[in-house]
Amino acid sequence: DYVLYQNRIIPKNELHIDMDDRGYNFGDGIYEVVRVYNGIPFAMDEHLDRLQHSASELDMTVPYSMETIEKLVYDLIQKNEINSGMIYFQLTRGIQPRNHLYSRDIEPVLSGFSKPLETNVEWQQNGLDTWMTKDIRWLRCDIKTINLLGNIMAKREASDNNCHEALQHREGLVTEGSSSNLFIVKDDVIYTHPSTNLILNGITRRITIRLAYQIEATIKEKPFTLEELKQADEVFITSTTMEVTPVRSIKGDLTASYSIGPWTRKLQHAFTDYRK
Ligand code: PDD
Numbered sequence: 001d002y003v004l005y006q007n008r009i010i011p012k013n014e015l016h017i018d019m020d021d022r023g024y025n026f027g028d029g030i031y032e033v034v035r036v037y038n039g040i041p042f043a044m045d046e047h048l049d050r051l052q053h054s055a056s057e058l059d060m061t062v063p064y065s066m067e068t069i070e071k072l073v074y075d076l077i078q079k080n081e082i083n084s085g086m087i088y089f090q091l092t093r094g095i096q097p098r099n100h101l102y103s104r105d106i107e108p109v110l111s112g113f114s115k116p117l118e119t120n121v122e123w124q125q126n127g128l129d130t131w132m133t134k135d136i137r138w139l140r141c142d143i144k145t146i147n148l149l150g151n152i153m154a155k156r157e158a159s160d161n162n163c164h165e166a167l168q169h170r171e172g173l174v175t176e177g178s179s180s181n182l183f184i185v186k187d188d189v190i191y192t193h194p195s196t197n198l199i200l201n202g203i204t205r206r207i208t209i210r211l212a213y214q215i216e217a218t219i220k221e222k223p224f225t226l227e228e229l230k231q232a233d234e235v236f237i238t239s240t241t242m243e244v245t246p247v248r249s250i251k252g253d254l255t256a257s258y259s260i261g262p263w264t265r266k267l268q269h270a271f272t273d274y275r276k
Contacts, residue, residue: 002079004089004112007064009075012113021109022102023092027147029109030054031090034073035240036082036114037275041073042240046203051091054144060093063108076114085116086241090146119243124268127248127260128165128237131158132226134253135168135175135198142197154178161251165237169253170198173223180239181205182247184224184232185263191228194221204238204271211270217263226254234261243275244268 001012022028032051035042048066055062062069073087089112096106137150154166155178166178175193176182181202183192190212195201212219229235235247235258244267246260 002076002114004072004076004110006110007068007072009072009079015111017111018095018109020095020097021092022094022096022106023090023109023146025098026100027145027149028102029090029092029146030058030060030144031088031146032144033240034087034089035117035275036077036085036087039077039083041070041077041087042275043203043207044070044073046206050144050201050203053142055091057140057143058093058145059104060091060108062091064110069110072110073112076112080114082114082116084118085114087114088112092146117241120245123164123242123245127246127258129163129249129251130165130167130177130237130247131161131163132167132169132250132252132254133157135170137168140197141175141199142195142201144200151178158252163251165247167247167250169226172225174226174229175199175223177237177239180237180242180245183208183236183238184229185234185261186228186232188218188263190217190219190263191222191224192219193223202238202240204240204243207274208238208244208267208271211267211274215266215270217266230254230256232256232258234258234264236264236267244271 002009003012003015032047034047092109094106094108133154158166168175176199193199237245246264249257
């Protein structure tokens with residue numbers, strides 16, 4: 001088992017993580033999750049662009065070129081012989097004795113791992129049970145930070161209520177899942193929250209929007225209320241690991257159930273074609 005550390009691929013048992021890493025003390029870092037299909041990282045350029053966005057919004061510098069990071073990801077996939085899987089990599093601000101005030105002189109720490117992963121066919125077919133809860137996260141959800149307390153609390157709450165994913169609402173509007181973006185369909189119009197500071201602009205979300213245009217669906221990046229979600233004809237979520245997955249029920253702050261509709265199926269097929 002090999003891992004990525006700085007600009008090298010090393011055996012996991014040779015990895016040394018420093019206790020003074022700001023990622024460890026403050027959750028001071030950013031990350032990406034990239035899907036691997038047929039041994040090739042999917043939508044790599046878009047993930048690297050988003051990493052740059054996260055870094056610049058947090059006054060961090062990415063210490064390697066995008067080409068170098070891409071090559072490291074390819075090397076990790078090869079070393080671990082990943083055909084179908086995912087890559088996680090994170091960049092923390094670096095190693096410094098604990099101090100809220102960060103120094104700009106420290107070297108950021110890049111690390112990552114790979115994992116085999118298959119798409120969950122059962123979920124793709126039959127949909128997910130979800131849990132609606134309050135969005136308690138900070139106001140920069142557009143930054144893909146490793147500091148995920150709001151997200152993990154919501155996910156645990158969903159699981160404790162026998163649901164697969166948490167959906168979140170803020171001031172009457174539905175934002176996104178705890179680790180996914182949310183779409184609804186009403187009267188043949190597809191809606192999803194616009195990419196503001198209140199959601200993560202998912203790579204799968206962006207691809208799904210492009211695919212919707214291609215199949216000549218009407219799609220609007222417009223927030224929707226809890227009531228509009230309740231009245232929706234179809235609901236689905238998107239993410240790197242879940243692709244386009246239907247939602248079959250919601251419990252918690254909202255109760256609803258849905259059948260899996262034609263637009264969800266069309267987009268699932270379009271996505272499967274696109275990633276080939
Ligand atoms: N999560 N919104 C949130 C809050 C997320 O954490 C994610 C992804 C998404 C979907 O983004 P993308 O399509 O780029 O995967 C939306 C990843 C998979 C994770 O944390 O494991």
